Amino acid sequence: MSDHHEPRIVGFLCNWCSYAGADLAGTSRLKVPANLRVVRVPCSGRINPLFIFKALEEGADGVMVSGCHPGDCHYISGNRYAKRKLAVIRRLLDWVGVEPERIHFTWLSASEGARYAVEVAEFVEQVRALGRRNPMARQGVAS
Amino acid sequence: MNQSLRETVKNLFAKGKVKSVLGYREHPLSQAVVATLITRSEDADTLIFDDRCVQNLARALTRDLPLPVGIVVKGCDGRAVSMRITEGDFAREQVVAIAMACAGVKADGKTFDERCQRCEMHVSPLADVTVGDVSALPKPEKTRAETIAKIKTMPPAERFAFWQKAFEPCTHCYACREVCPLCNCAVCVTDQNAPRWIEQTAKPSSNLMWHMIRAFHHAGRCVDCGECQRACPEGVPMHLLDLCLAEDVEELFDFKTGVKQGGKWPFLMFDPQDPDSWLGGPHRG
Ligand code: SF4
Ligand code: SF4
Ligand code: SF4
Numbered sequence: 001m002s003d004h005h006e007p008r009i010v011g012f013l014c015n016w017c018s019y020a021g022a023d024l025a026g027t028s029r030l031k032v033p034a035n036l037r038v039v040r041v042p043c044s045g046r047i048n049p050l051f052i053f054k055a056l057e058e059g060a061d062g063v064m065v066s067g068c069h070p071g072d073c074h075y076i077s078g079n080r081y082a083k084r085k086l087a088v089i090r091r092l093l094d095w096v097g098v099e100p101e102r103i104h105f106t107w108l109s110a111s112e113g114a115r116y117a118v119e120v121a122e123f124v125e126q127v128r129a130l131g132r133r134n135p136m137a138r139q140g141v142a143s
Numbered sequence: 144m145n146q147s148l149r150e151t152v153k154n155l156f157a158k159g160k161v162k163s164v165l166g167y168r169e170h171p172l173s174q175a176v177v178a179t180l181i182t183r184s185e186d187a188d189t190l191i192f193d194d195r196c197v198q199n200l201a202r203a204l205t206r207d208l209p210l211p212v213g214i215v216v217k218g219c220d221g222r223a224v225s226m227r228i229t230e231g232d233f234a235r236e237q238v239v240a241i242a243m244a245c246a247g248v249k250a251d252g253k254t255f256d257e258r259c260q261r262c263e264m265h266v267s268p269l270a271d272v273t274v275g276d277v278s279a280l281p282k283p284e285k286t287r288a289e290t291i292a293k294i295k296t297m298p299p300a301e302r303f304a305f306w307q308k309a310f311e312p313c314t315h316c317y318a319c320r321e322v323c324p325l326c327n328c329a330v331c332v333t334d335q336n337a338p339r340w341i342e343q344t345a346k347p348s349s350n351l352m353w354h355m356i357r358a359f360h361h362a363g364r365c366v367d368c369g370e371c372q373r374a375c376p377e378g379v380p381m382h383l384l385d386l387c388l389a390e391d392v393e394e395l396f397d398f399k400t401g402v403k404q405g406g407k408w409p410f411l412m413f414d415p416q417d418p419d420s421w422l423g424g425p426h427r428g
Contacts, residue, residue, distance in 0.1 A: 104423075
């Protein structure tokens with residue numbers, strides 16, 4: 001990572017639990033690193049590998065995905081399908097030489113505002129520790 | 144083998160089991176082996192099967208063929224047909240699999256294809272009739288694990304550089320997609336333009352996007368027929384990435400494509416016991 005590159009993280013948060021958790025962190029006035037840009041999705045099961053690869057291509061250094069805890073999914077089991085996709089996405093990234101540590105998956109409920117703040121902070125540091133820009137970033141993307 | 148294949152096909156027509164048959168024949172002028180569709184019993188005499196029959200005819204299966212359609216399949220081709228039935232492209236009874244005892248094919252006319260050297264399934268697991276001697280088939284000389292080992296042992300930066308170089312000649316002609324028996328999407332993701340997810344220009348980032356998505360879409364679906372790589376005019380080893388993911392899918396979901404009838408693609412189901420450890424930590428020692 002050249003000089004002082006602040007990691008940029010894209011977060012895909014499900015509407016029903018995790019986004020509400022993030023909201024709670026905000027209304028509780030907790031400090032959440034500004035590195036995270038949130039995209040609200042209806043369900044973690046809605047996440048297509050394209051979203052993640054595109055975020056990385058467009059220069060994100062890490063992608064955080066969060067959905068309801070198992071058993072709490074608004075659509076009953078979208079998060080469980082998501083888990084299978086995410087497992088293979090991580091491995092695919094690893095196969096092509098992109099650190100799987102750039103992807104973070106966590107179950108987060110609407111009441112876990114405090115945990116949300118911690119998860120984000122830890123993930124930002126995890127990505128920073130990789131010590132280089134995301135190699136998938138397309139040429140010309142602002143650093 | 145040709146004689147018993149022809150007898151088998153005539154028999155299927157006579158019994159009314161098929162209305163058409165997809166198979167191989169020799170082109171009368173060039174002598175090249177080409178795909179053929181026959182709809183009359185007497186044309187069965189044009190059919191052949193030998194080590195020049197490299198094409199995967201599962202690609203040519205469409206619902207506008209006269210059904211039920213018979214299809215001459217090698218082991219890998221049969222797994223592709225089986226997967227297409229699993230995915231609902233065809234009802235089981237619409238397809239009659241004519242499973243050949245396949246010792247291997249030679250795309251270059253000299254040596255067995257790589258897929259054949261590591262083949263564990265010389266006879267299609269989907270078989271309505273079997274032709275040839277299934278007791279005298281070769282054992283694999285290589286394994287998939289050996290094929291992908293070189294990637295596994297590279298450090299991440301080297302891996303990344305390896306694929307950059309591998310994909311560099313790609314012109315996004317999509318021959319690899321056109322030939323694949325499992326690439327049946329009405330509109331391929333790379334052709335979608337609202338939004339445009341994958342740029343169709345040949346440059347490092349879009350090469351990687353295309354080949355990553357292509358590989359992901361084939362996870363748990365690819366049958367290692369090797370057609371994609373054979374079709375590529377630029378010699379891009381894109382199928383290597385399919386092989387990497389095939390290993391993961393087998394390990395994670397205990398799923399081997401097109402081997403068992405019924406069941407579902409592993410991404411269309413889940414097990415409540417699927418471990419959280421899939422989502423974090425190192426997974427390859
Ligand atoms: S991805 Fe390649 S090897 Fe796999 S089924 Fe398609 S054409 Fe065959
Ligand atoms: S690459 Fe993917 S979207 Fe395109 S045809 Fe193949 S499976 Fe469908
Ligand atoms: S890998 Fe080969 S066949 Fe596939 S799009 Fe690129 S150049 Fe065409």
